[in-house]
Amino acid sequence: MRRGKVEEASERGEGGEASLGTCSQNAPAVSGRARRAQRRRALCSLPPGPLRVGPRRPIGASPRRRAGTPPPPHVAPAAPPPRSSASAQRALRTSPAELPGSSRAPRSSRSRSGRGGVMVVLSVPPEVTVILLDIEGTTTPIAFVKDTLFSYIRENVKDYLHAHWDEEECREDVSLLRKQAEEDSHLDGAVLIPPRSEHGADDTEQMIQAVVDNVYWQMSLDRKTPALKQLQGHIWRAAFAAGTVKAEFFEDVVPAIRKWRQAGMKVYIYSSGSVEAQKLLFGYSTEGDILELFDGHFDTKIGHKIESESYRRIATSIGCSPNNILFLTDVTREANAAEEADVHVAVVVRPGNAGLTGR
Template structure:
């Protein structure tokens, strides 16, 4: 695993987050536990706000769809006591998170809670030490920077807007989440290139997941697999199939003329 010199045609870098710019443990050990520990207090503090009521309504609609699932946790109707409803929402959220569900209703509430946590300084986005210096260097060289993550665009912006390295959000030209398509399908990467307005050949995609690297490569992108502590181990075949880096410092990009 050594230095990686990228073709001179590359003018854009597309970045995954978990395991690439940010430790996987940040989501599992910081963000998710924050929701579990604080959802009741958040609901009590924001109950009268329209946004909170919309979040609860969406969770209630999701609960209606989930009635047949094992262990289903209902949410009381509006006629019930407020504290009873709140406890129902808390229990439902904990149940969904225990099953590692990614429902839109759950993600919406989580996003609003994280927004409040970042803004208050209770949470700061983690990035590896090599990330911010490299992003600034690439930006100065005229490279355009984008994110493609399974996390929502709002969650992406919060992480980089309130990072341990300060406000990094201004370094990025744009953000993509899975509304553009699954990260393991090559068509998603073609759509991203079309949206950016460049060829797939002019994009370097950095990820820790070889299935994502394979999809991006099939779409015509340059790829490199980022190897970080705590990431899933790679097979010998995977190691032989893709360029590997364990720091952004190892990546050399040509300045855009």
């Protein structure tokens, strides 16, 4: 598994308090817009070791200080001193509500190299009873998704289509891609897929190549259409079942999920990948089959991740208020949408992730 280490995510505290080591912070009792304004959190990237977690300040903002106290001298932040394994474990055991992620602090409190860090805090409000997790860049390294999973699709989609072309499931996959291609016909570079023909091998080969070209085109644009995700999921299913591919997670993920469940929280996945593909990842992983750790899965059938209504639908499906959900994602556009729906949000920054932008 990749580094980005939190040894374990500790149990929930009371009153929305979270601490790491000697730091702690009480979440103030606020509501409405003021509460939403406080929700954004950034999980900060440090050298290998326990996670430091902190509330996200606007770029250029200074840390709060009590009235009447002089401003601190300006000093460049330094990397925290190394902590022994034993002391790190003691600190983690005292942390009531950690979240996974190795992090990068806001620019106002980190060195230019990105390897410095500060001891900071993330408060998990007491009303949170549901953890909603993104996958790519949150539980799973982006490098694994792009370099392993997506590369496998590009290298094997044609062989897969040849092997399964006459099967009903494959026929349905191609039909959905054909409909999507028709909807995309006005876009530059869109590849149309001709209707099925029974006139010979040449026509079949032409159709298969059109499907391959369409898949390549969509993937080059990082599109997340249900038709594309469905075919990808079926190709990955064959790879996982054959043992060709095993999913990878950041090493803090499984311990954190187990702690959340021990604390009585429910854990759900929300990803642009199909529910079937999600279950493959967590069913065939380097950690074994860990599907039992999750209470449910959501994909874009419930709505796109950058639309606030999607998060309201998820809350309705779970049977809770949006305010009972904490959503962890590495994409700020998704975080913004979730906040608009009154969902608590933590923005996770992992090794290899893009910076905290509006992507």
